[in-house]
Amino acid sequence: MYQDHIVIDGLQYSHWDRNYFKMLQASGINAVHATLVYHEDARQTMTRFAEWNSRFEQNSDLILPVYSVTDIETAKQQGKVGIFFGAQNCSPIDDEIGLISVMRRLGLLIMQLTYNNQSLLATGCYEQNDSGITRFGQQAIVEMNRVGMIIDMSHSAEQSTLEAIEISKRPICISHANPTTAHEALRNKSDTVISALTKAGGLLGFSLYPFHLPNGSDCTLNDFCTMIADCADKYGVEHLAIGSDLCLNQPQAVLEWMRNGRWSKEMDYGEGNANNSGWPDTLPWFAGKDGMENIYNGLLKHGFNDKDAGKIIGQNWFDFLESGIKPIA
Amino acid sequence: MYQDHIVIDGLQYSHWDRNYFKMLQASGINAVHATLVYHEDARQTMTRFAEWNSRFEQNSDLILPVYSVTDIETAKQQGKVGIFFGAQNCSPIDDEIGLISVMRRLGLLIMQLTYNNQSLLATGCYEQNDSGITRFGQQAIVEMNRVGMIIDMSHSAEQSTLEAIEISKRPICISHANPTTAHEALRNKSDTVISALTKAGGLLGFSLYPFHLPNGSDCTLNDFCTMIADCADKYGVEHLAIGSDLCLNQPQAVLEWMRNGRWSKEMDYGEGNANNSGWPDTLPWFAGKDGMENIYNGLLKHGFNDKDAGKIIGQNWFDFLESGIKPIA
Numbered sequence: 001m002y003q004d005h006i007v008i009d010g011l012q013y014s015h016w017d018r019n020y021f022k023m024l025q026a027s028g029i030n031a032v033h034a035t036l037v038y039h040e041d042a043r044q045t046m047t048r049f050a051e052w053n054s055r056f057e058q059n060s061d062l063i064l065p066v067y068s069v070t071d072i073e074t075a076k077q078q079g080k081v082g083i084f085f086g087a088q089n090c091s092p093i094d095d096e097i098g099l100i101s102v103m104r105r106l107g108l109l110i111m112q113l114t115y116n117n118q119s120l121l122a123t124g125c126y127e128q129n130d131s132g133i134t135r136f137g138q139q140a141i142v143e144m145n146r147v148g149m150i151i152d153m154s155h156s157a158e159q160s161t162l163e164a165i166e167i168s169k170r171p172i173c174i175s176h177a178n179p180t181t182a183h184e185a186l187r188n189k190s191d192t193v194i195s196a197l198t199k200a201g202g203l204l205g206f207s208l209y210p211f212h213l214p215n216g217s218d219c220t221l222n223d224f225c226t227m228i229a230d231c232a233d234k235y236g237v238e239h240l241a242i243g244s245d246l247c248l249n250q251p252q253a254v255l256e257w258m259r260n261g262r263w264s265k266e267m268d269y270g271e272g273n274a275n276n277s278g279w280p281d282t283l284p285w286f287a288g289k290d291g292m293e294n295i296y297n298g299l300l301k302h303g304f305n306d307k308d309a310g311k312i313i314g315q316n317w318f319d320f321l322e323s324g325i326k327p328i329a
Numbered sequence: 330m331y332q333d334h335i336v337i338d339g340l341q342y343s344h345w346d347r348n349y350f351k352m353l354q355a356s357g358i359n360a361v362h363a364t365l366v367y368h369e370d371a372r373q374t375m376t377r378f379a380e381w382n383s384r385f386e387q388n389s390d391l392i393l394p395v396y397s398v399t400d401i402e403t404a405k406q407q408g409k410v411g412i413f414f415g416a417q418n419c420s421p422i423d424d425e426i427g428l429i430s431v432m433r434r435l436g437l438l439i440m441q442l443t444y445n446n447q448s449l450l451a452t453g454c455y456e457q458n459d460s461g462i463t464r465f466g467q468q469a470i471v472e473m474n475r476v477g478m479i480i481d482m483s484h485s486a487e488q489s490t491l492e493a494i495e496i497s498k499r500p501i502c503i504s505h506a507n508p509t510t511a512h513e514a515l516r517n518k519s520d521t522v523i524s525a526l527t528k529a530g531g532l533l534g535f536s537l538y539p540f541h542l543p544n545g546s547d548c549t550l551n552d553f554c555t556m557i558a559d560c561a562d563k564y565g566v567e568h569l570a571i572g573s574d575l576c577l578n579q580p581q582a583v584l585e586w587m588r589n590g591r592w593s594k595e596m597d598y599g600e601g602n603a604n605n606s607g608w609p610d611t612l613p614w615f616a617g618k619d620g621m622e623n624i625y626n627g628l629l630k631h632g633f634n635d636k637d638a639g640k641i642i643g644q645n646w647f648d649f650l651e652s653g654i655k656p657i658a
Contacts, residue, residue, distance in 0.1 A: 043372045049434075050427025098379025105378075105435055 005310035008317035010205035010243035011176040031082035039261030045092040086110030122160035130157035171201035176243030198239035205243025210280035211271035217281040334639035337646035339534035339572035340505040360411035368590030374421040415439030451489035459486035500530035505572030527568040534572025539609035540600035546610040
């Protein structure tokens with residue numbers, strides 16, 4: 001049964017308010033990886049934490065912060081939604097390796113090394129040339145391994161991703177992307193990458209952002225589950241999860257912040273274009289409160305047994321977090 | 330016996346290096362309230378935490394961070410020194426109330442509302458006019474009470490201190506200062522303040538900074554213990570502790586940072602003057618590894634029993650922390 005499983009969405013950036021938390025609670029999701037920042041620097045990241053502390057205070061009947069997987073279990077027991085934090089970029093550490101442990105203490109459990117562009121640590125997936133993991137990046141990976149901050153390469157370029165997998169002594173994740181074999185997109189990942197990722201014990205979260213999906217906003221539940229079933233055959237079910245990339249109720253300004261940050265004077269359209277610059281239409285079978293349960297049922301229909309469907313909708317994230325965020329003594 | 334007690338020094342700002350940690354360990358001190366910042370803003374405070382994380386990593390055989398009093402017990406059991414953090418000013422929160430919970434999460438257990446000067450929250454003890462707790466200060470006190478961050482008024486002016494005691498729903502501390510009845514100084518506290526503080530359940534840590542002491546650097550152990558004994562009679566032994574204000578092995582530049590921060594182009598001499606602008610000579614019976622044990626023995630000679638001497642050298646700080654840093658649910 002859906003309700004028996006720990007359900008985790010491995011990436012969202014919706015408009016976080018009380019109504020949305022109620023929707024999450026009703027969805028049966030026990031924990032969400034919430035994007036804390038896109039381009040915010042260290043100082044601004046503190047303000048984002050402060051804003052979340054205020055949400056936790058005002059909605060303590062609905063949500064709680066996740067500092068360890070025990071908090072996810074508590075959330076499930078109490079019928080609340082655990083929120084764990086990730087950064088989509090390495091901007092929270094500025095140029096300072098010491099801030100990795102500081103951010104980890106604040107509850108930043110996951111950090112991408114780059115968001116689309118070249119960063120101080122690695123190359124993003126929209127750059128023309130991928131120079132791989134930088135000198136600072138190599139140090140940062142070692143430190144992230146030490147403190148138990150999970151490396152996420154969702155928005156990184158291929159060579160950088162392969163090198164991160166190689167350098168990291170702990171499994172890494174691609175929290176939200178799909179295989180290019182299912183849909184060709186700069187943000188999706190090649191078989192080479194997913195093979196290396198999963199062979200090293202890593203986790204792939206399937207995205208439900210229409211630009212990453214076969215047939216875009218017309219992607220059916222069947223299309224989506226077929227993609228998962230193919231990957232389960234190729235890479236093993238224990239490496240697969242959901243990272244929906246759901247961005248509900250956000251204005252266009254947020255999309256522009258995600259895409260442009262402070263770095264460009266020209267509009268960047270991501271995987272869209274000038275004639276298609278807005279939020280893509282959400283998937284009707286996913287955006288509502290039954291989204292995760294629909295996936296669960298879809299997986300059962302595709303021949304997954306209850307246990308394996310449960311792994312994909314949350315248990316794999318739980319296990320990955322449990323081992324991934326333990327500091328090395 | 331000295332060794333049976335939990336020993337806590339309620340304020341130090343020494344030059345923190347491995348040799349000094351060994352000295353602390355040898356002194357039998359189980360925990361030290363380390364000043365994290367004087368004038369550093371939020372961003373710079375993160376770097377101070379990062380520097381400490383590096384010290385914890387490199388000296389994990391000697392020191393550990395204190396996030397709750399359990400960590401102090403662990404330190405004692407393991408023969409290590411627990412480090413708990415305080416700010417001598419409200420600069421770590423910039424102008425943002427939300428940063429109180431963020432700093433608390435990072436381990437800032439104690440914060441002064443002001444350091445000598447007017448701050449955004451209150452008036453410092455060197456200002457000519459004391460306008461009391463500000464509008465922001467009132468909000469900050471409520472928030473510090475909520476998250477379990479202890480209010481420290483060591484460097485604050487009289488009216489501000491009395492108002493902080495009144496407004497705060499939890500006992501506050503003066504972590505390092507002495508009674509003006511023992512020695513007249515802008516940094517020392519009147520009977521009015523100490524009476525109000527202790528009646529409200531607060532804690533006074535006696536300072537060993539020569540400018541705060543009767544006879545300055547010539548203050549004897551006997552002078553010091555007489556001061557404590559007088560206070561025990563007046564205010565009750567359960568409100569008394571040690572906050573040595575020990576600043577060992579620091580260069581003149583650090584003294585100037587403490588006094589001048591970024592706020593003055595002219596030299597500020599604190600309680601010194603142009604002809605006496607350096608660090609005062611330390612007390613020979615305190616600055617070495619036997620300092621706290623000397624105080625313990627001095628207290629016994631002054632008629633304190635073992636239990637009460639133990640309260641003063643650490644148990645009172647332990648109990649005060651235990652209740653003071655628990656967040657209000």
